Amino acid sequence: MTDPVPVLRLEGIVKTFPGVRALDGVSFTLLPGEVHALMGENGAGKSTLMKVLGGIHAPNEGQIFVSEEPTVMTSPMHAKAKGVVFIHQELSLADELSVAENIFLGELPLHAFGRVDWQKLYADTDAILKALNVGFDARTRVGDLSIANQQMVEIGRALTVDPRAVIFDEPTASLTDSEKVVLFDVIADLQKRGVGVIYISHRMEEIFKITDRISVLRDGQYSGTLHTAQTNEDEVTQLMIGRSLDLSRAENTHQMGEIALEARGLSCGKLFRDISFNVRKGEVLGFYGLVGAGRTEIAETLFGLRTPSSGQILLNGEEVRINSPIDAIRLGISLVPEDRKDQGLVLGMNCRDNMTLPQIGDLTAGPFVNEGAEGAIFDQYRDKLDIRTPGWRQIVGNLSGGNQQKIVIGKWLSMRPQVLIVDEPTRGIDVGSKAEIHNLIRDLAAQGLAVIVISSEMPEVLHVSDRIVAMFSGQIMRDFTAGEVTEDNLIQAISGISAEKVA
Template sequence: MTEAIPALRLEGIVKTFPGVRALDNVSFSVMPGEVHALMGENGAGKSTLMKVLGGIHRPDEGRIIVNEKPVVMTSPLEAKAKGIVFIHQELSLAEELSVAENIYLGELPRKSFGRVDWKTLYERTNAILKKLRVGFDAKARVGDLSIANQQMVEIARALTVDAKAVIFDEPTASLTDAEKVVLFDVIADLKAQGVGIIYISHRMEEIFRITDRISVLRDGQYRGTLKTAETNEDEITQLMIGRKLDLSRNAIHHELGDVALKVEGLSCGTFFQDISFEVRRGEVVGFYGLVGAGRTEIAETLFGLREPTAGKIYLEGQETRIHSPADAIARGISLVPEDRKGQGLVLGMNCRDNMTLPQVDDLKAGPFVAEGSEIAIFDQYRDRLDIRTPGWKQLVGNLSGGNQQKIVIGKWLSMHPSVLIVDEPTRGIDVGSKSEIHNLIRDLAAHGYAVIVISSEMPEVLHVSDWIVAMFSGRIMRTFTSDEVTEDNLIQAISGITPDKAA
């Protein structure tokens, strides 16, 4: 019997940047009709390997082989022409253009004299959108779509070419549960057509649901490939990080202080209504709920990004009004946003400037910023948070997701807040860095911070929280201490089921 030929193979790939060996003799292959997971901590080399495959980086050593033919990738367009399609985690869409124009950008069907064949363009696009079961059509402006629907436009691009291999990079990060089901159906269809799928995700439940094999990178080196059906999360985690993780539920090991933040009857239009809770110094309060439950909107209201329509906010026992982020910062409230790249960082700036951005005016010596003071702040929080970077001059956009998140946290800790709100603290972060962020959150509470954590991941909110606020449709359904909460009663609460109905 003839052995199957890989759809795509990388052999002995080496890539070095100044001071960093990002890839060290890495080999990887995906078979036709296979879903092959590529896993590793942030900074393990996954993104660099994919950029080599996509023609963004030229390898220092090694070969790329498509259908047993060595190829040289010089650009993403050339990669696509050879049947290698990328679905990026970071959206790369033109918001002012239509869905159809984005999907066929650079390949618009033409009529005589170079005119765009709009009828054909819309027909082709709507046929693809029908497969994805989305609620918008070819003529919709991309900028008017939700982030989740924009992600579906990215996915639609993969269906326009005769793909040999499709790379999905964290494709479900912005999708609802219903949209995930559609995505997995699309992947199953591509698999049935003999397309090789490379699936990059930190979500173990997805990896074990849809993949056939799992390959692991660590510190730029290949660590092994396992059949999904013959391994488990513990084995993959140890391959990724070289150690076991402590995933036990949180327990309080320190004294709680005074109430730092108290909210009474807070409402904001249709986003949330009649919200009341308090957070003490030394305490982590977790907010858990489905998409649209109002959790992020509460954080944005406390940070002055939204005006409340009713209710009161008390800080250190004093009623206060917050009309802007500047008000919130001045009163000791800081927000680590859900979208760290879009709202928390300036990716083209270096680490030092990102960390000191909110306090530039306070660091001025005359008309200039005191560079020595900025570097001192960066050095302090780099050491405290174990931020892994060659130095302060490194662009934040070049850091791993976990280290980017630490830069955002360090930025706000350097302002010495009394209340720290962290929205989706580990979204898009690998399992090892997740553990570090969780330990950091607990450590901040132990040092007297009042911390609010908003998370869509049940294990996370159970692990870090002293008590949990369960929300449904803009309202608090129940609150739980870490001792009384169970997965069952938490799921019932965020689904709108009250205790009497559950009984």
């Protein structure tokens, strides 16, 4: 039996930027009907390789073959015309247009004289939405959809053509568990049609659930390809970063102090109600629950982004009023937000200015900023957090996800808070950088900081937390100590099965 003809083959791809060799002779093969994971640390070259494949970057060396035909990709539209479709992690939708207009953007069906055939547009779109099993229609304004549903619109774009290959870049980052099931069904249907799928993700459980092969990049070079059924997480991790990781539950080796922050009967409309908990100095308190459980909204209330409808917030035993982030910062509460790119960083600004942004008023004398003081702050936290950047002038948008997250954490640590709230600390970050962030969180607690970690990943919240608050539908169901929590009772609590409440 002859081997199938690859739908895509990349041979010896080299891509250089000023002072950087981003890709160094990378080869990759995608077979028809397979789901092929592309993995590597942030900065390993995955995105650059895909941009070469998509016609955004021209390679300095190497060739691209589509069904063994040599091809020079000149643009994303050219790539799509060749049957190579991208589902990007960063949404590229027009909020003011309808779902139909977004899905067929640039390819609207036309009547004679260039008029849009709206009837056909909506009918074709509704057929795609039916296949995706979503709860909105073709005429819905995209800006009115949730982030998860906007991601489904992005996926719908891939179904407008008869693709040979579909590339998914972190497609589940904003999806609920039920929406993930729909996505995986879509991918399975693409497989049945003989379409090759490249799946880029840092989530090992997804990789081992849906992929056939795993290819790994490391420092811009090809590290190897493994058959998913014949490997394990440790082998993949070693291929990615050159070492094994200890993902066992962290043990608390330091003494906790007094209660730093306490909430009593805190409510915020329909978002959450009657929330009571505390976190001590030197403690990591994890919040775990399904999307919509109210975890992020509690963090936003503690940081002054939302106004509670009832209840109390106490800091060091004294009741405080937090009406704005300025109040929270003044009281020593800092928030590393869920979406670092939209809420935590100014991507076009350099590293130093991002890190000192919240305290720029204190670093200003008259009309001038004290650049020496700014530089000293950046140098201190670059070294402390091991931020890998050529220098402070580097634009933050050019850093890897892990280093971007360290910039956000450094920004708030430089404010010397008493309480640090970290929402989804490792979203979109590779396994090596995850371990660094986890160790950093534990180290901060060991230094006496009270840390609240909100995470959608069970292994993460189990690994870093001293206690775990389990939430369901705006309520606290259980408050577990590290010694009593198990995966089973945690899942029960966040599913609303357990009726036990925190006293």
